[in-house]
Amino acid sequence: MKDKIKGHREEEIQFDSIKVDPTMKDHSNDPYVIKKTEAAKRTLDKVKFPPNWRNRK
Amino acid sequence: MNLERYEVIKSIDHFEYEFYSEGSKGRIRKLVRFQPFSNDAGEFFNLVFGDLDEDEAGMFIDDSVISNNEDADKILATIAHIALHFTNMFPNAEIYAEGSTASRNRLYRMAINRRLKDIKKLFTICGVTEDNEIEPFIRIKNYIGFVVKRKSY
Numbered sequence A: 001m002k003d004k005i006k007g008h009r010e011e012e013i014q015f016d017s018i019k020v021d022p023t024m025k026d027h028s029n030d031p032y033v034i035k036k037t038e039a040a041k042r043t044l045d046k047v048k049f050p051p052n053w054r055n056r057k
Numbered sequence B: 001m002n003l004e005r006y007e008v009i010k011s012i013d014h015f016e017y018e019f020y021s022e023g024s025k026g027r028i029r030k031l032v033r034f035q036p037f038s039n040d041a042g043e044f045f046n047l048v049f050g051d052l053d054e055d056e057a058g059m060f061i062d063d064s065v066i067s068n069n070e071d072a073d074k075i076l077a078t079i080a081h082i083a084l085h086f087t088n089m090f091p092n093a094e095i096y097a098e099g100s101t102a103s104r105n106r107l108y109r110m111a112i113n114r115r116l117k118d119i120k121k122l123f124t125i126c127g128v129t130e131d132n133e134i135e136p137f138i139r140i141k142n143y144i145g146f147v148v149k150r151k152s153y
Helices: A031-046 B072-089 B102-114 B116-122
Strands: A002-006 A012-016 B016-023 B026-039 B042-055 B058-062 B094-097 B123-128 B134-136 B145-150
Touching (some): A031 B026, A031 B094, A031 B145, B072 B145, B102 B145
Antiparallel strands (some): A002 A012, B016 B026, B094 B145
C-alpha cells in the first residue's frame, strides 16, 4: 500500500505505509528512554531561544 | 528520497517503530521512540534510538554496545522514513534529536548534508550549537542537537 503526500512545489511523493503491530511493547518507562529524554530536556533548557525562532527555520 | 531502507513496524499509538538491522554482525533489533517532553520553549518529541535486547526481566533498550553493523546509511534512511511517517500523524510535532557522542552528531550532520536538498523540501531543520544557540541548519557547522519540523503547505 502506498501513501501519498504533497511536497515542495506540489510534487507528489509516494512512500510505503508502515504496518501496525498491536503487540509492540511500550518503552516510555524504559530507563534508557528516560535518561535520553532528561538529557534532551537539559540541553534545550540551556538554549537561548529567540522569540521568533520558529519563523527563522 | 528513494534510499534503501529496512522494513518497519509501528505501535498503535505511532510513538514507537521497530526494524532489524542486517549486516556483518548479524540481525540486530532496533527501536525508534518519539518521547514527548516540554520546556519553556514549547513541546517537543525526543527521538530516542537504540538496540532492543532481552533479559529475564523482559525487553529493554541497550545503549552499552556499538553495533557497527556496517549499514549506517541504510539505518539513517530508515529513521528518516520513520520521521516522515511520524510527522504525517503529528504534523506540528517538533522533533529533537541528539547523538550520544560528538562523533555520532558528526555522523548525523554528514547524513543531513548529503540529503539536505531533499530534507528541506519537507522539513525545516535547526541546529543547536555548543554555545546553546539555535539556528537554521548550516552545512559546515558542528551541532550538539537538531530540531526538525514538517513544513506545512
